Amino acid sequence: MNSIFVGLKKAGFVLVNFWLAFHVFAIFISPAGMPPASPLLVDASRVALPYNQLLFLNHGYHFFAPDPGASTLISWAIDRPGDTPLKGRFPDPMVQPRLLYHRYFMLAQNIGAFPLETQGPVFEAYARHFALQHDSPTIRLSRLLHSPSSIARIQAGGKLSDFETFYEEPVGFYDFRKNQTDAARAATASADF
Amino acid sequence: MSTIPTNPLARRCLDAAYEASEQWKSFWFDPADPFILGMIRILTGSMLVYSLCVWGLDLNAFFARDGLQPLAAMTQFYQNDVIFSFLYYVSDEWLFVVHWSCVILALMFCLGLATRVTSVFAFLITISYSQRVPVANFGLDQILGMLCLYLAIGPSGAALSIDQVVRDRWRRTRGLCMEIRKLASARTALRLIQIHLCVIYFWAGFSKLKGDTWWTGEAMWQVIASEEYQTLDLTWMAWVPWLPYLIAHVTVAWEVFFCVLVWNQRWRPLMLALGAAMHFGIGAFLGLWTFGLIMTYGYFAFGNPEWWRNRLTLGNGSGHSHTSNHSRRALTKRDEPAIEPAHSAPPPPAEP
Structure with missing residues (x-):
C-alpha cells in the first residue's frame, strides 16, 4: 500500500514537472504567433492555443505596439424634425470612475x-x-478616428482636439421602428390566426 | 550491477544532467514562505473586487443578452475557440444576483476566507467576465487573470488571511507551536508569477521593435498626445522633444532586458524601481491606475518574504515564532526545539 502511495506521488511529481515545462512554453509561445510571424511560430503557438484560450492566457502583450496610432471612438447622431440633430460621442470623457470610461x-x-x-x-x-x-x-x-497631433503641430499652436485630427467613417443608419412594426405585425398575424 | 558509465564523456553528461535536474527542482520546489503570496492575494483581490464593482455600474449594458456585446454575436465569435465563461449561461433575470455573489466571493478571496476554494472561484470569475466581453478588456484583465491563476495554484491563503488566523487559534488552543510553514507550492506559484512577468515584458519590448515609431522615439509622444488616454496635459513636452524620445528608448530597453537583469541581485532593485516608475506614470498621466497598479503587484514575487514579514507584522511574525521547511502541514509541540528562528538573521537590504 505504502509503495503504491510512493509510486503515485512520484508519478504526480513527474506530471507536475511536465506541466510546468509545457506551461512556460505555452505562455511564451502565445505572443510569438501574432503577425508578423513565421509559419513555424504560428504553428508552434497553435499547439498551445486551446490551453491558453481555456486559461485566458492567449495574449500578445503588445502594449501600445507596434505603433500607438489613432484612437477609435463611436459618434452618433439623432435627427430631430425642425431642430438640429442631437450628437454625441462614445465614450463620454466625463464618465467616472476612470475604469468604467476605459471599459467603454x-x-x-x-x-x-x-x-x-x-x-x-x-x-x-x-x-x-x-x-x-x-x-x-x-x-x-459613425466610426471616429482621432489621430494624435504631431510635435510640430503642437509647436505651431495646434490643439489635441483640433477638427483636422478627426476622421469620420459612416457606419449606418438604424431604424428600430421597422423591427417593432415587423414584430407587432407578426404578433397580430399570429393572434388573428 | 552498476549503471555508472565508465566513459568520461558519458559520465560528465550524466553529472551535468543530474546537476540540471537538481537546479530545476530547487528553482521550482524549494520551500518558500507564503507571506508574499498573501500580500499579492490581498492586493489582487482588492483589484478584483473594484473591477467587479465597476462592471456592476452598467451591468446590463455589458452582460445582458441584448447588451452592447450581444450574446449571439459573442457565441458566433468564439465558435471555434475553447473558452470558459459561466456568464454565457446566466439569463438577464439572474444577472444581478450572480454578479453580486461574485463580488462576495471575490471579497472572501481578498480577505483569505476559505481561500483554497475562493481562489479558484476568483480565477473563474475573472476569466468569465473577460471572455464574455472580449473587446472591453485591456491589460488589467490579462494581468488579473494571470495573478488569480497563480494564486489559485499556490497556497495564497496560508498567510495574511482569515484562514491563517483560524488555524493559529486552533493550534494555540491545542498547545501547538506557532510556526511559519515554508511550502514548495508557494515557491512554484512565486516562480510562475516571476516567469510570466518576464514573458510579458519580453514580448511587450519585442513587439515595440516591430513599429517604426518606437525606433524614431515618436511613439511615446503619440501616447502622450492621445486625448482619449490623457488625464494630465503633457503637451509641454512638444518644446522638450528629447524627453519623450528618451522615455520611448528607455521603455523599450527596459522591457527587452527585464527578463535577464531582474534575476541579477544587483540589477533587480533598479529594474523593479524603473518598472514601478513607468507603471505609476501610466497611472498618473494616462489614467490607467488599475493597470499600472496590477502590474506592480506582481513585483512582490521578486521580494524577500522575511523582509516583508518583519516590516508588515511589526517584527512579531504575526504570532509565529519558528520556521519550518515542510511542504506539507506540520504541527510541532511547543516544547520541541525551534528549527530555525524566524527573525534571528538581520533583515536583508531593502527590496520592493
Whole structure:
C-alpha cells in the first residue's frame, strides 16, 4: 500500500514537472504567433492555443505596439424634425470612475478586432443602446478616428482636439421602428390566426 | 550491477544532467514562505473586487443578452475557440444576483476566507467576465487573470488571511507551536508569477521593435498626445522633444532586458524601481491606475518574504515564532526545539 502511495506521488511529481515545462512554453509561445510571424511560430503557438484560450492566457502583450496610432471612438447622431440633430460621442470623457470610461473606450477602440460578420450585430447593439438612452427610434452611427497631433503641430499652436485630427467613417443608419412594426405585425398575424 | 558509465564523456553528461535536474527542482520546489503570496492575494483581490464593482455600474449594458456585446454575436465569435465563461449561461433575470455573489466571493478571496476554494472561484470569475466581453478588456484583465491563476495554484491563503488566523487559534488552543510553514507550492506559484512577468515584458519590448515609431522615439509622444488616454496635459513636452524620445528608448530597453537583469541581485532593485516608475506614470498621466497598479503587484514575487514579514507584522511574525521547511502541514509541540528562528538573521537590504 505504502509503495503504491510512493509510486503515485512520484508519478504526480513527474506530471507536475511536465506541466510546468509545457506551461512556460505555452505562455511564451502565445505572443510569438501574432503577425508578423513565421509559419513555424504560428504553428508552434497553435499547439498551445486551446490551453491558453481555456486559461485566458492567449495574449500578445503588445502594449501600445507596434505603433500607438489613432484612437477609435463611436459618434452618433439623432435627427430631430425642425431642430438640429442631437450628437454625441462614445465614450463620454466625463464618465467616472476612470475604469468604467476605459471599459467603454475599449468597446469603441477594439471593435475592429471582431471579424466583419460580427461587427454588424455589435454596431447594431451599440446603436440600439444609444437610441434607447435618448428615447429615439432612429440613430445614425459613425466610426471616429482621432489621430494624435504631431510635435510640430503642437509647436505651431495646434490643439489635441483640433477638427483636422478627426476622421469620420459612416457606419449606418438604424431604424428600430421597422423591427417593432415587423414584430407587432407578426404578433397580430399570429393572434388573428 | 552498476549503471555508472565508465566513459568520461558519458559520465560528465550524466553529472551535468543530474546537476540540471537538481537546479530545476530547487528553482521550482524549494520551500518558500507564503507571506508574499498573501500580500499579492490581498492586493489582487482588492483589484478584483473594484473591477467587479465597476462592471456592476452598467451591468446590463455589458452582460445582458441584448447588451452592447450581444450574446449571439459573442457565441458566433468564439465558435471555434475553447473558452470558459459561466456568464454565457446566466439569463438577464439572474444577472444581478450572480454578479453580486461574485463580488462576495471575490471579497472572501481578498480577505483569505476559505481561500483554497475562493481562489479558484476568483480565477473563474475573472476569466468569465473577460471572455464574455472580449473587446472591453485591456491589460488589467490579462494581468488579473494571470495573478488569480497563480494564486489559485499556490497556497495564497496560508498567510495574511482569515484562514491563517483560524488555524493559529486552533493550534494555540491545542498547545501547538506557532510556526511559519515554508511550502514548495508557494515557491512554484512565486516562480510562475516571476516567469510570466518576464514573458510579458519580453514580448511587450519585442513587439515595440516591430513599429517604426518606437525606433524614431515618436511613439511615446503619440501616447502622450492621445486625448482619449490623457488625464494630465503633457503637451509641454512638444518644446522638450528629447524627453519623450528618451522615455520611448528607455521603455523599450527596459522591457527587452527585464527578463535577464531582474534575476541579477544587483540589477533587480533598479529594474523593479524603473518598472514601478513607468507603471505609476501610466497611472498618473494616462489614467490607467488599475493597470499600472496590477502590474506592480506582481513585483512582490521578486521580494524577500522575511523582509516583508518583519516590516508588515511589526517584527512579531504575526504570532509565529519558528520556521519550518515542510511542504506539507506540520504541527510541532511547543516544547520541541525551534528549527530555525524566524527573525534571528538581520533583515536583508531593502527590496520592493
